[in-house]
Amino acid sequence: MRFTLKSAAAALAMTTALAAPASAELTGDLRIFFNDQNPAPRAAMEGMVERFQEMHPELNIELTLIDREANKTQIRNYLTANAPDVNGWYAGNRMRPYVNAGLFEDVSDLWDGPMGEELASTRPALTLDGKQWGVPYTYYQWGIYYRSDIYEELGLTPATTWEEEISNCQAILDSGRKCYTIGTRFLWTAGGWFDYLNLRTHGYDFHMALTANEIPWTDDRVRETFANWRTLIDMGAFIDNHTAYTWQEAQPYLVNGQAAAYLMGNFLVEPLRDAGMTDDQLGFYQFPEITPGIPMAEDAPTDTLHIPAQAQNKEAAREFLLYVASAENQTIANEVLGQLPVNSNAEVADDKFIQAGFEMLSNATGGIAQFFDRDADAEMASAAMEGFQEFMVMPDNLDAILNRLESVRQRMLED
Amino acid sequence: MAAPITSEPAPPPARGYWRSNQMRIAPWLFLAPGMVFFAIYVVLPIFQSFHISLYRWDGLGEARYIGLQNYERLLDDPAFYTSLWNNLRWLVLYLLAIPGGLFIALFLNQQVRGIRLYKSLFFFPFVISQVVVGLVFAWFYNPSIGLLNPILGLFGAGPVNILGNPNTVTYGIIAAGLWPQVAYCMILYLTGLNAVDPEQVEAARLDGAKGWKMLWYVILPQLRPATFIAVVVTVIGALRSFDMVSVMTNGGPFGSSRVLAYYMFEVSLSEFGFRMGYGAAIAVVLFLIMMVYIAFFLWRMWREERGY
Numbered sequence: 001m002r003f004t005l006k007s008a009a010a011a012l013a014m015t016t017a018l019a020a021p022a023s024a025e026l027t028g029d030l031r032i033f034f035n036d037q038n039p040a041p042r043a044a045m046e047g048m049v050e051r052f053q054e055m056h057p058e059l060n061i062e063l064t065l066i067d068r069e070a071n072k073t074q075i076r077n078y079l080t081a082n083a084p085d086v087n088g089w090y091a092g093n094r095m096r097p098y099v100n101a102g103l104f105e106d107v108s109d110l111w112d113g114p115m116g117e118e119l120a121s122t123r124p125a126l127t128l129d130g131k132q133w134g135v136p137y138t139y140y141q142w143g144i145y146y147r148s149d150i151y152e153e154l155g156l157t158p159a160t161t162w163e164e165e166i167s168n169c170q171a172i173l174d175s176g177r178k179c180y181t182i183g184t185r186f187l188w189t190a191g192g193w194f195d196y197l198n199l200r201t202h203g204y205d206f207h208m209a210l211t212a213n214e215i216p217w218t219d220d221r222v223r224e225t226f227a228n229w230r231t232l233i234d235m236g237a238f239i240d241n242h243t244a245y246t247w248q249e250a251q252p253y254l255v256n257g258q259a260a261a262y263l264m265g266n267f268l269v270e271p272l273r274d275a276g277m278t279d280d281q282l283g284f285y286q287f288p289e290i291t292p293g294i295p296m297a298e299d300a301p302t303d304t305l306h307i308p309a310q311a312q313n314k315e316a317a318r319e320f321l322l323y324v325a326s327a328e329n330q331t332i333a334n335e336v337l338g339q340l341p342v343n344s345n346a347e348v349a350d351d352k353f354i355q356a357g358f359e360m361l362s363n364a365t366g367g368i369a370q371f372f373d374r375d376a377d378a379e380m381a382s383a384a385m386e387g388f389q390e391f392m393v394m395p396d397n398l399d400a401i402l403n404r405l406e407s408v409r410q411r412m413l414e415d
Numbered sequence: 416m417a418a419p420i421t422s423e424p425a426p427p428p429a430r431g432y433w434r435s436n437q438m439r440i441a442p443w444l445f446l447a448p449g450m451v452f453f454a455i456y457v458v459l460p461i462f463q464s465f466h467i468s469l470y471r472w473d474g475l476g477e478a479r480y481i482g483l484q485n486y487e488r489l490l491d492d493p494a495f496y497t498s499l500w501n502n503l504r505w506l507v508l509y510l511l512a513i514p515g516g517l518f519i520a521l522f523l524n525q526q527v528r529g530i531r532l533y534k535s536l537f538f539f540p541f542v543i544s545q546v547v548v549g550l551v552f553a554w555f556y557n558p559s560i561g562l563l564n565p566i567l568g569l570f571g572a573g574p575v576n577i578l579g580n581p582n583t584v585t586y587g588i589i590a591a592g593l594w595p596q597v598a599y600c601m602i603l604y605l606t607g608l609n610a611v612d613p614e615q616v617e618a619a620r621l622d623g624a625k626g627w628k629m630l631w632y633v634i635l636p637q638l639r640p641a642t643f644i645a646v647v648v649t650v651i652g653a654l655r656s657f658d659m660v661s662v663m664t665n666g667g668p669f670g671s672s673r674v675l676a677y678y679m680f681e682v683s684l685s686e687f688g689f690r691m692g693y694g695a696a697i698a699v700v701l702f703l704i705m706m707v708y709i710a711f712f713l714w715r716m717w718r719e720e721r722g723y
Contacts, residue, residue, distance in 0.1 A: 072686040076475060097689055101475035185579075185667060241558040243579035243668035252559070373687070382687035390669035393581075404493065411488070415471065 026056045030316045032063045033078060035071035035088035040270060044336040048137075051332075052323050059316055079103040083308035085317040091125035091302040092370035093211075093377055095133050098306075104133045105307035110318060115325045118343045122302050125370055134306035135321040137330065140339040141357030142192060142299040142371075145268055146261035147254065148283035150177070158285035162200075162228070165288045169237050172260045179237040181259035183245030190388035191372035191381070192263055195299050198225045200290035204297035204367035211375040213412055217384075217405040223398070228290060230395050243393060251275065263287070265301065269353050270338055284356045297366030301374060302342065383408045461702065468695035474683070478692070485696035494670050495697070498678040501585050502654065502704070505674060508589045509596060509653035513645045516600025517638075521630075523601070524608045534605065541598040549662030552591035553578065578664050581671035588672055592659050596652055600645045607641030608634075643715070650708050654701070675701045 034045045042065060049063050064084070066074060071088065078084065079098060089095065098104045110116075111132040116123065122136045146158065151168075154175055159165035169179040184190045198207045202221050209215050210222065232238065239253050248271065253259040255275045262268060272282060286296065305324055307317045323329055330341035335349045340358055348358045361368065373381040387401040433440070468485055472478035489495050523534050540548065555561050556577040567573030577587035611634060619633045635642075657676040660666060666673040666681060673681070675697055683694025 069686075073684060080475065097473055097475055101473070103475065186665065187667070241576040241579050244556075244558055244576055249557075249559070378687040378689055382681075382685075386667075386669045389667070393668065407491075 026059045026316045026319055028059065028313050028316065030059055030061045030086070030313055030320060031084040032061065032320070033066055033071075033084040033087040034063060035066050035075075036068050037065045038068070040337050044138075044333045047336060048324060048329055048333055051329065052320055055323070056316070056319075079308050079310070083310035083312075085307065085311040085313045086305050086320055087308055089134065089304055089306050090370070090374050091122065091134070091136060091304050092374035093128075094370075094374045095126075095128060095304075095306075097378065099128050099133050103309050105309050105311065105314065105317075106131045107134065107307060107318070107321065108132045110135065110321060110325075115322060118327065118345055119325055121344065121368070122342050125302050125368070126304065134304040135325045136302045136304045136342040137324050138334050138337050138339045139300045139302040139342055139361075140266040141361055142196070142263070142265050142301075143287060143357070143360065144261050144263050144285050145254070145272070145353075146283050146285065147257060147281060149281045150175075150257060150260045151283070158283065159288040160286075161288050161292075162290040166231065166235070169232065169235060173236060177257065178239045178253065178259040179232070179235075179261060181239050181250045181253035181262050182242045183247045183250030184242045184389045184392060185244060185246050185249075187382075187385035187389055188371075188373055189247050189250075189264075190392055191385045192265075192299065193229065194225070194384075194388050195369060195372050196263065196287040197229050197290070198222075199297045199299075199366070199369065200287060200294065201225045201228055202291070203294040204369065207297070207369060208367075208375065211372065211380075213377070213380060213409050217402045217409060222402065226391065226395075226398055226402075229391070230398075233392060233395050238392065243389060265299075266339060266353055266357055279352050284353050286360050295366035296364055298361055298364045298368055299371050300340075300361055300364075300368050301371045377412065379412060380405075380408060464695045464698045464702070467692055468699050470692045472691040473689040474691045475689075481692070485693050488693065489696055489700065494673060494678060497670060498673040498675045498697075501672065501674045502656075504585055505589055505592075505653040505656050506650065508586070509592065509649050509656075510646070512593050512596035512600045512649050513642065515593065515597040516602075516645065517604050519597065519601045520604035520608060524605060538598050538602050540595040541602070543595065545592075545595065545658040546662050548591055548595055549588075549659045552587070552594075553663045556587055578672075579668055581668055584664055584668065584672040588656075588659050588663050591663065592652075592656060596649060599648065603641045603645050603648075604638060607638045611637045647712055651705070654705055654708075675704075 032045075032049065034041075036042065036045070045063065045065070049061055053059065053061050066088075075087065075089065075098070078087070080103065083103075089098075095104065108131045111119070111123065111126075115135075119136060122139070123132065126132045126134055126136065144158075150172070151157065154171050156168045156171055159168050172179045182189050182193070195207070198210065201224055206215070206221065210217075215222070239250065239259055242250065247264070250262070251268075251271060252275075254262050255272065255277060269282070286298075289296070305321055307314055307321065311317055324333075325343060327341075327343045327345035330343040330346035334341040334346070334354075338349070338351065338354065340348060340354060340361070348354055369375055373385065376384060384405055387405055390397055391401055467478075469480060469482060470478040471481050471484075519537055523530065523537060527533075556563050558564060558574060558576040558579065563577070564574040567575065575583070577583045615633060615637070616629070619629055624633060655676055656674055657680065660672055660674055660677045661680070664672045666677050679694045679697040679701065680688070682688045682690045682697070688694065
């Protein structure tokens with residue numbers, strides 16, 4: 001930890017600013033575009049706005065909720081014309097097109113203060129070209145959610161090694177069920193499988209080099225990852241017809257006990273609970289080790305808030321981001337979200353899955369990846385995830401798929 | 416204008432420009448708003464697309480001139496050929512809507528109590544938005560909850576995963592698209608049948624024509640205008656088949672149901688699409704394909720107006 005006189009002074013200034021908000025009264029409008037309309041995120045965001053409003057009664061806050069998928073295409077319109085003061089987006093390479101185009105405000109000044117220390121774990125994910133471009137408000141773990149009652153019935157325990165995972169899967173298949181449910185219609189679910197297989201087969205550094213286009217897709221190490229995947233595919237471990245389902249449409253297979261596990265992010269828990277599953281039926285375990293000795297790295301996508309470069313009220317926007325990042329807010333907001341706070345001083349909710357995720361990520365010595373479609377460039381991400389889906393249906397096409405991905409990579413290097 | 420030949424006194428000398436040219440200018444004035452909007456929203460974007468297709472541009476930052484490179488890359492892009500091939504399938508199979516619509520129109524063209532109700536029920540699919548049609552068919556095909564597999568099961572066939580299988584997915588989407596398109600062709604033919612001359616039918620009947628011969632030699636020639644319009648709208652409908660693909664499969668599985676219009680959207684405007692120049696190049700190719708048909712239709716119309 002680097003603790004200089006300057007940062008101490010900044011820390012002092014910041015804490016007094018937070019403790020006595022009346023000292024610099026914010027006025028004018030603060031327009032926030034938030035990218036989730038689902039019940040929990042909506043309630044969390046509305047709570048943040050409400051508390052911030054109480055601290056700054058003179059400020060006129062206007063919150064607009066945009067559908068998560070719609071925001072992914074609308075962002076380029078609103079960042080270039082009629083920009084809000086704060087907008088929701090994602091960490092990692094997903095920021096790059098907007099950072100390169102100069103549409104996101106550089107907020108490194110916020111990170112230089114004590115906030116930077118408290119959010120240190122996600123600093124790399126918010127950093128591009130040596131500067132920080134936003135502030136995280138939540139993140140969540142990925143891992144294997146499994147039916148503990150089925151495991152109990154079959155006398156299985158969650159695997160910690162690849163051999164155990166495969167022998168467990170065989171036992172589940174023998175009982176007339178599928179090992180994993182998945183819906184690949186929107187492709188990204190297959191990206192989760194690739195992330196974990198690649199992180200466990202070759203480790204974090206290799207995975208990051210691959211997503212940064214530094215390693216050819218035709219490399220033998222990439223083939224090893226796919227060979228591990230193929231072991232499961234050839235066993236028939238995944239549900240049939242997964243190309244026709246969305247990730248939500250794949251849930252009933254787990255709920256009805258036709259499949260025993262689901263590799264997914266922690267946002268899976270809420271719909272499963274709504275579907276009537278209890279904590280006695282549902283368990284969570286870390287994706288098992290494949291190559292012995294490789295430090296465990298995890299996927300933990302971080303959701304973020306940014307200030308558009310064309311924002312009108314950047315002063316209020318900065319103040320809002322500081323509040324969003326604060327330990328107090330992250331404790332409350334993530335309790336509502338059912339996810340993990342990024343601020344190291346925030347408290348983690350007392351929930352079985354959130355606690356399990358917190359413990360797993362605190363011990364993720366290998367590193368924290370964002371997710372395939374946030375680590376890789378947009379064009380590579382869409383081509384590769386399409387290839388993953390094809391591989392899951394027609395594993396014999398692997399050579400053609402890898403050659404295609406390699407030609408995309410070559411073209412991107414040329415550009 | 417020619418001078419009046421009558422022996423009237425000469426026209427008053429001070430006639431304004433407007434008065435003397437009123438007849439010539441008025442039609443242009445009425446056309447002007449339409450022409451202005453057509454130029455801004457149709458003609459200009461065509462040239463803009465050509466222009467953008469020569470650049471590498473992510474839609475946000477600086478555009479860089481790269482000449483014809485986007486077109487060169489199209490030629491080695493397997494996804495482009497998949498889309499082109501699917502467009503061809505759409506073109507051919509979508510034309511089935513025309514005999515289908517004709518058949519239903521002939522069937523409904525009778526005087527029975529309540530026939531208006533039946534006609535409107537048959538027309539109903541065309542009134543529903545394409546997006547809704549796509550959703551309904553996607554549920555129908557869904558291998559776990561859809562109706563299709565239980566129905567096939569009654570005949571001992573199936574189960575099938577139409578939208579998840581690269582070999583069947585395009586046909587599944589075209590079938591969904593045909594449902595409203597048949598209704599559209601039906602209504603075109605129903606109006607056409609109203610104009611069929613009963614005396615000619617009577618005369619043909621006296622000559623002993625019936626069944627297929629009556630249809631082929633007497634009815635169909637009189638339906639030619641309706642057939643012409645049906646072909647035009649069906650071909651154009653097939654080429655711009657975007658909404659169904661987007662709603663039902665997003666071009667999947669692994670891109671096997673893409674058509675050119677969808678691929679263009681995908682590379683330039685979708686979640687992961689930042690290649691405006693490449694998308695514009697696809698748009699230009701699609702435009703040139705459409706141009707072939709449009710030119711053909713315009714030529715036909717021009718020929719008919721001249722009375723050949």
